[in-house]
Amino acid sequence: MPKECRRRTSKDLGLPGTGLGEGCRPERRAAGKQTCEELELLHSAAERAQPSGAAAAAMDAPRVPQVTITPEGGGSSREMQQEDWGDAVDGTLRRKLSNSSISSTGSSVAESEDDLLSDTESRSKGLVTLEHLLDAGDQIKPWWKLKTIVHWPFSATQRRKLNWVQLAGHKGNFKAADEGTILKKFSEFEMQCFEKLKQDVLLSFVPEYHGVVEKDGESFLHMTDLLANFDLPNVMDCKMGVRTYLEVELGRARERPRPREDLYRKMVEVDGEGPTPEEHSQRAVTKPRYMQWRETMSSTHTLGFRIEGTKKSDGTCRTDFKKTRSKQDVMQVFADFVGGSGTITASYLSRLTEIQKALKTSEFFKRHEVIGSSLLFIHDHTGRAEVWMIDFGKTTALPEGQTLRHDVPWTEGNREDGYLWGLENLIHTLQAVGAGGTGREAADTHTH
Numbered sequence: 001m002p003k004e005c006r007r008r009t010s011k012d013l014g015l016p017g018t019g020l021g022e023g024c025r026p027e028r029r030a031a032g033k034q035t036c037e038e039l040e041l042l043h044s045a046a047e048r049a050q051p052s053g054a055a056a057a058a059m060d061a062p063r064v065p066q067v068t069i070t071p072e073g074g075g076s077s078r079e080m081q082q083e084d085w086g087d088a089v090d091g092t093l094r095r096k097l098s099n100s101s102i103s104s105t106g107s108s109v110a111e112s113e114d115d116l117l118s119d120t121e122s123r124s125k126g127l128v129t130l131e132h133l134l135d136a137g138d139q140i141k142p143w144w145k146l147k148t149i150v151h152w153p154f155s156a157t158q159r160r161k162l163n164w165v166q167l168a169g170h171k172g173n174f175k176a177a178d179e180g181t182i183l184k185k186f187s188e189f190e191m192q193c194f195e196k197l198k199q200d201v202l203l204s205f206v207p208e209y210h211g212v213v214e215k216d217g218e219s220f221l222h223m224t225d226l227l228a229n230f231d232l233p234n235v236m237d238c239k240m241g242v243r244t245y246l247e248v249e250l251g252r253a254r255e256r257p258r259p260r261e262d263l264y265r266k267m268v269e270v271d272g273e274g275p276t277p278e279e280h281s282q283r284a285v286t287k288p289r290y291m292q293w294r295e296t297m298s299s300t301h302t303l304g305f306r307i308e309g310t311k312k313s314d315g316t317c318r319t320d321f322k323k324t325r326s327k328q329d330v331m332q333v334f335a336d337f338v339g340g341s342g343t344i345t346a347s348y349l350s351r352l353t354e355i356q357k358a359l360k361t362s363e364f365f366k367r368h369e370v371i372g373s374s375l376l377f378i379h380d381h382t383g384r385a386e387v388w389m390i391d392f393g394k395t396t397a398l399p400e401g402q403t404l405r406h407d408v409p410w411t412e413g414n415r416e417d418g419y420l421w422g423l424e425n426l427i428h429t430l431q432a433v434g435a436g437g438t439g440r441e442a443a444d445t446h447t448h
């Protein structure tokens with residue numbers, strides 16, 4: 001998601017009480033970022049420029065367009081110059097694209113580039129300790145603009161640190177809150193989604209949302225901790241869809257390629273032959289290039305979802321699924337995760353079927369491009385098993401009147417995300433596990 005959107009302060013949003021310097025990074029904004037309103041404009045403009053391809057074919061053989069972003073000028077990054085804008089068909093759009101910076105992690109491309117050495121280490125790999133953000137005496141300002149008032153009845157015992165499971169995202173994105181709830185770094189897109197979901201059939205499949213809270217000029221989304229009522233939970237995060245980056249990110253990368261050394265290093269760690277000779281020579285890759293490579297290495301392209309991480313009740317965590325691509329590999333991970341329990345598998349399947357049904361009737365889902373969102377699987381020894389939809393940091397509204405099918409191939413401009421197709425494959429995969437499959441015998445089942 002737009003990182004600056006996540007980090008916006010009350011003052012950015014026209015609210016009283018905090019200074020721009022508190023919590024956010026105004027100097028980074030000034031260095032060429034854009035507002036969420038501008039991003040919405042971008043989406044609309046991109047739509048006008050490339051109307052929906054309305055891919056009619058069912059998604060049984062996903063086409064993955066080759067959208068390769070290569071730096072200009074023999075592979076070196078190029079700063080967009082003011083005079084370049086003169087070439088633009090739509091100068092406003094191009095200027096905004098050149099300034100955009102999008103991610104759902106709360107750290108901008110510029111920030112990541114400032115912080116190359118720590119990127120890999122900064123992503124959560126499982127068990128984390130959440131700090132309580134607020135002290136008992138802190139006053140929470142009502143987020144009046146959003147018509148949300150947050151009450152904060154803190155007691156000393158509730159202020160203890162929380163041992164928690166975070167299978168994806170950047171460390172530090174979450175804080176502990178009062179009992180049974182957590183705080184996630186603010187994202188305007190995610191906040192808007194939570195607000196809209198209040199009136200949607202998907203409401204019972206997303207964490208309960210308690211509004212926005214603010215501390216030291218930084219804003220957070222206050223939501224239910226889905227792990228709170230489990231005893232030594234087993235947790236799995238599956239990132240849904242055939243695509244993990246927004247179309248607008250591609251546009252920006254074309255306008256202003258910014259090869260990143262940290263992403264190059266992450267790529268080489270997994271596959272020394274991943275980078276092209278040019279990328280090897282400059283020791284950097286652009287973000288969409290990295291994201292596309294991640295998608296093809298994992299099951300995102302072949303199945304429409306991928307496993308991000310697992311944590312088991314014995315405390316072991318795994319986030320090394322970058323090369324888990326085939327249906328049999330995915331089945332093996334699931335079989336291990338449910339520990340052979342037919343009851344757990346059946347509960348998960350029943351919940352997934354409910355989610356699938358709700359998605360097919362959801363007005364919200366129809367009108368949003370859902371990118372980078374996950375299904376969070378949680379079960380424990382009591383036999384309780386739940387699946388929840390999380391992470392709407394890159395879920396963006398479509399222009400008025402446009403809808404998506406979510407089960408047809410993506411072609412640039414149609415904004416399809418393949419979420420429903422991925423969900424169907426996920427259900428089939430789990431059914432195969434429930435039928436006794438461990439993954440080893442699945443080589444002959446159909447994968448794409």
Ligand SMILES: Nc1ncnc2c1ncn2[C@@H]1O[C@H](COP(=O)(O)OP(=O)(O)OP(=O)(O)O)[C@@H](O)[C@H]1O
Pocket residue numbers: 104105165166167168169170173182207223224225226227235237372374376390391392393
């Ligand atoms: N409401 C919740 N209750 C319990 N755990 C959660 C909740 N929301 C997120 N998590 C945990 O935190 C992890 C990261 O969540 P999320 O994807 O929302 O963060 P993010 O920073 O937006 O990640 P990314 O950078 O991958 O987009 C999840 O994998 C899950 O383990």
Ligand SMILES: O=P(O)(O)O[C@@H]1[C@H](O)[C@H](O)[C@@H](OP(=O)(O)O)[C@H](OP(=O)(O)O)[C@H]1O
Pocket residue numbers: 001102103104105106107108109112119123244266287291294372
């Ligand atoms: O899983 P990996 O291999 O660690 O790669 C990260 C992953 O694809 C995240 O989804 C992405 O954040 P967004 O979804 O927020 O864009 C992040 O970009 P970032 O480095 O710009 O944060 C990548 O580094």
